Amino acid sequence: MNTITIIGGGNLGKSIISGLVNSDLFEATDITVVDKSKYNLKEVEEKLGVSTSQHIIASIKNAKWVILCVQPRQLDAVLQEIKDTVTADQILISTVTGTSIAEINAVVPNNKVVRVMPNTGAAKKLSMTCIAANEDVKEELTTVQKMFDTIGKTLIIEERLMQAATVLGASGIAFFLRFLRAMIQGGIQMGFHPHEAQIIAVQTAIGAATLVAENGTHPEREIDKVTTPQGCTIEGLNEMEHQGLSSSVIKGVMASYEKINTIK
Template sequence: MNKITIIGGGNLGKSIISGLAGSDLFEAKNITVVDKSIYNLKEVEDKLGVSTSQNIAESIENVKWVILCVQPRQLDAVLEKIKDIVTTDQILISTVTGTSITEINEIVPSNKVVRVMPNTGAAKKLSMTCIAANDDVKEELEIVKKMFDTIGETLIIEERLMQAATVLGASGIAFFLRFLRAMIQGGIQMGFHPHEAQIIAVQTAIGAATLVAENGTHPEREIDKVTTPQGCTIEGLNEMEHQGLSSSVIKGVMASYEKINTIK
C-alpha cells in the first residue's frame, strides 16, 4: 500500500510529484498522476517516470494516499467521483484552498483528511507548506509532513489557522515579489540597467532571508548589523517607515485575510 495518486497534475501538482518522485518515500512507478490534460500527463511521465491515468476511479485502486490537487471549484466534482470508491483506510490529502476538513468529510465521510497549504516555491523545492489535520490523524500527519519535506519547509498547524497560512505563505510569495519589484525600480532610478538591478536585488533578498533562516535571529538583529548611526541605511529605513512601509504591509496582509474569509 505504499502507493500514492495525485488528482490534478497542474502547476502545484507537478511540483509535488517532482518532490515525491525524487525522494525515497515512493518508487516512481508507485506514483500515479491523474489529469484531464494528456500534455500534463506526458510531461510528468517523460520527466519523472511516474504512472499516469485519465481515469480517477482506476487510479485510486489499492492506493494508500490520494492527493487532491484541483482548483476549489473542481473539488466537489472530484469528491463526487471518488466517494463510492474510496475505502476507509485511504488517506485524502487536500491542497485545495479554502475547503475545510469538515466540508470534505460531508461528501466523503469515512476517510481521514489532511490539509496542506504549499506555495509556488515548491517548483524549486523551496515551498513553505503548512499542514493540518484532526486530532485522530497523528501517525498519518507525520508521514504527510515527510512527503512535503521533499519540496521545502513544513510546519504542522491547527486547521483554524489554515486561512492565515494561505495569506502569509501562499499569497506571501506575491507580497515579497512586489517589494522586490520596488527595490529593482529604485535600483534603476539610481542608474543600474534593469537586469543588473534585478540581479542585485534578488541576491540581496536571498542573502537577507538566509541570514534570518540560518542564524535563527529576529530580522531586526540583522538590520542592526547593517545600520550605521547617522548612515544611509537608517536614513532610508526611517523614510520608508514615515511613508508607512510596515503599516501598509500589515494592513495588506489583514485585507487579504479578511478577503479570504469571505471567499466561498
C-alpha cells in the same frame, strides 16, 4: 504504501510532484497524476516521468495516498466522483483553500483527511508547508509530514489557522516577489542593467532570509547590523516607512485573509 495519486496537475500540483520525484522518499513510478488537461499531463509525464491519466476512478483504486490539488470550485465534483470508490484505508490529503476537514468528511465520512498548504517553493525543495488534521490522525500525520519534509519545511498547526497559513505561506510567495521586483526596478533606476539588478537583489534577498533562518534572530536585529547613524540605510528605511511600507504590507496580508474567508 508509497503509491500516490495527485488529482490536479496545475502549478501547485506540478511543484509538489517535482519535489516528490526529486526526493529520496518516492520514485516517479509511485506517482500518478490525474488532470483533464492533456497539456498538463504531457508536461509532467515528459519532464518528471510520472504516470498520467484523465480517469480519476481508475487512478485512485490502488493509491494509499490521494492528494486533492484542485481549485475550490472543483472540489465538490471530485469528491462526488470518488466517494463510492475510495476505501477507508486510503488517506486524503487536501491542498484546497477554504474547505475544512469536516466539509470533506461530509462527503467521504470513512476517510481520514489531512489538510496541507504548501507553496510553489516545493519545486526547489523550499516549500513552507503547514499541516493540520484531527486528533485521530496520528500515525498518518507523521507520514504526511515526512512526505512534505522532502520538499521543504513543515509545521503542524491547528486547523483554525489554515486560512491564515495560506495567506502567509502561499500568497506570501507573491508578496515577497512583488517587493523583489520593486528592488530590481530601483536598481535599474540607479543605473544597473536589469539582469545585474536582478542578480544583486535576488542574492541579497536570499542572504537576508538565510540570516534570520539560520541565526534565529528577529529581523530587526539583523537590520540593526547594517544601519549606521546618519547613514544611507536608515534614510531609506525611514522613507519607506513614511510612505507606508509596513502598514501597506499588513493591510495587504489582512485583505487577502478577509478574501480567503469568503472563498468557497
